[in-house]
Amino acid sequence: MAFLSELWLFMKTRKKYWLFPIVLMMVVLGGLIVLSAGGSAAAPFIYTLF
Numbered sequence: 001m002a003f004l005s006e007l008w009l010f011m012k013t014r015k016k017y018w019l020f021p022i023v024l025m026m027v028v029l030g031g032l033i034v035l036s037a038g039g040s041a042a043a044p045f046i047y048t049l050f
Contacts, residue, residue: 035042
């Protein structure tokens with residue numbers, strides 16, 4: 001959580017709000033990769049998205 005708070009403070013202080021959508025999409029895609037790997041129960045639902 002410290003990383004996220006530091007990242008938010010960096011973006012707020014330096015007015016780098018355009019980084020937020022990029023970071024958000026990286027987190028979402030990373031979560032999809034983690035859920036689809038290794039025979040997860042959520043894998044069939046994720047495959048229908050693509």
